[in-house]
Amino acid sequence: MEKNQLRVNGKRLQHTLEEMAKIGATPNGGVQRLALSDEDKQARDLFVKWLKELELEVSIDEMGNIFGKRKGQDSDLAPVMSGSHIDSQPKGGRFDGILGVMGPLEVMRVLHENNIQTRRPITIVAWTNEEGTRFAPAMMCSGVWANALDRDWIYDRTDINGIRFEDELIRIGYKGETPAEKSPVHAYYEYHIEQGPVLEKQGITIGAPKGIVCLHWYDIYLEGEANQVGPTPMEGRHDALCAAAQMILKVNELPARMNGNLVATVGEIQNEPNSRNIIPDKVHFTVDIRSWDDDLAIKAWELVKKDFQEIANQRGCPIRIEETWRVEHSPFDERLVQNILDTADNLGYSSLRMVSGAGHDASYMNQIAPTAMIFVPSIGGRSHVEVENTTWKDCEAGANVLLHSILNSAQR
Numbered sequence: 001m002e003k004n005q006l007r008v009n010g011k012r013l014q015h016t017l018e019e020m021a022k023i024g025a026t027p028n029g030g031v032q033r034l035a036l037s038d039e040d041k042q043a044r045d046l047f048v049k050w051l052k053e054l055e056l057e058v059s060i061d062e063m064g065n066i067f068g069k070r071k072g073q074d075s076d077l078a079p080v081m082s083g084s085h086i087d088s089q090p091k092g093g094r095f096d097g098i099l100g101v102m103g104p105l106e107v108m109r110v111l112h113e114n115n116i117q118t119r120r121p122i123t124i125v126a127w128t129n130e131e132g133t134r135f136a137p138a139m140m141c142s143g144v145w146a147n148a149l150d151r152d153w154i155y156d157r158t159d160i161n162g163i164r165f166e167d168e169l170i171r172i173g174y175k176g177e178t179p180a181e182k183s184p185v186h187a188y189y190e191y192h193i194e195q196g197p198v199l200e201k202q203g204i205t206i207g208a209p210k211g212i213v214c215l216h217w218y219d220i221y222l223e224g225e226a227n228q229v230g231p232t233p234m235e236g237r238h239d240a241l242c243a244a245a246q247m248i249l250k251v252n253e254l255p256a257r258m259n260g261n262l263v264a265t266v267g268e269i270q271n272e273p274n275s276r277n278i279i280p281d282k283v284h285f286t287v288d289i290r291s292w293d294d295d296l297a298i299k300a301w302e303l304v305k306k307d308f309q310e311i312a313n314q315r316g317c318p319i320r321i322e323e324t325w326r327v328e329h330s331p332f333d334e335r336l337v338q339n340i341l342d343t344a345d346n347l348g349y350s351s352l353r354m355v356s357g358a359g360h361d362a363s364y365m366n367q368i369a370p371t372a373m374i375f376v377p378s379i380g381g382r383s384h385v386e387v388e389n390t391t392w393k394d395c396e397a398g399a400n401v402l403l404h405s406i407l408n409s410a411q412r
């Protein structure tokens with residue numbers, strides 16, 4: 001078949017996604033596959049099995065990143081790469097990440113069954129721990145691969161139960177031999193659901209983000225004084241949870257204070273001893289700030305950090321602040337973005353240039369290779385929740401755009 005006549009098999013892509021959605025399925029139609037959990041391992045095993053069926057050269061690196069390489073006519077050339085992640089949020093959706101792994105897998109299947117030769121090799125990748133929910137930060141292992149994060153720092157990160165990242169990686173059998181070191185990549189495409197409302201609202205099938213906002217993560221630790229809630233007068237208390245509550249509202253008010261162009265969220269909190277009749281004496285919470293404008297995000301943080309110090313002083317609750325992680329905003333390769341828009345156009349799909357408010361492994365890949373993303377609509381703009389959904393028709397459309405964007409780059 002002529003290359004430009006090729007199309008993905010939408011039914012097969014649907015079936016593949018449905019098989020994956022069984023792993024870690026939650027009662028309300030979502031999935032829970034936290035990084036390096038048993039469910040993550042099970043999904044990885046299935047993915048590797050599927051890669052081997054396509055006679056790809058499979059390798060697993062020391063961060064657990066999984067690669068499947070398809071030969072090119074000139075195998076010395078840098079490959080075109082495409083992938084995303086297998087891990088999910090707690091009670092997350094069936095599309096976030098996995099669509100960007102099963103999409104290029106479907107592309108590989110189409111190329112395989114049609115005996116298509118490409119000039120460059122094509123590599124599919126599943127990056128370890130994109131979500132950063134069990135082990136912070138996010139996009140960990142694309143970060144190590146791209147030489148933006150330190151391998152040993154990542155190995156020592158712990159989850160909420162104090163379990164080390166490296167120990168879990170070994171436990172699930174995915175600490176591979178290959179060094180996690182970048183090598184030349186001709187073009188990196190990441191296929192993903194939008195995770196926001198823009199495409200659906202405008203009735204558009206394909207989004208081509210011009211880039212990804214910056215992501216800044218902070219961890220706040222507060223100390224109070226625990227005591228029996230009944231006999232202890234309200235005056236003179238050092239209630240760490242009340243201090244946290246005031247701080248959380250300051251974070252929520254921050255975007256308005258900065259005149260927009262920024263979002264700020266507290267999504268996680270731990271309170272100790274977490275008893276209704278003890279004044280809380282230890283609180284940890286997270287802060288997530290995102291903007292297209294890195295300087296604005298830093299300015300906002302400096303403002304709110306000052307508020308935190310003041311609140312901590314007023315309440316007599318010592319504060320410790322960890323500036324955990326920052327990834328700068330990532331403007332994508334204009335030529336690749338245009339390739340996606342043109343490809344969508346050629347295939348008869350409506351398309352839109354936009355911005356990604358969600359973080360992706362593409363942020364780190366963008367630091368080392370020409371990078372772009374393909375978005376498809378999220379129903380109701382919902383994501384990171386069990387009801388996360390995208391129509392099968394749109395999944396197929398995005399995979400067709402991926403197929404032809406990859407073919408295009410693999411011929412150059």
Ligand code: GLV
Nearest residue numbers: 131138357358359
């Ligand atoms: C990654 O899922 C993010 O937090 O945007």
Ligand code: MN
Nearest residue numbers: 085096097130
């Ligand atoms: Mn994702």
Ligand code: MN
Nearest residue numbers: 089096131384
């Ligand atoms: Mn996600």
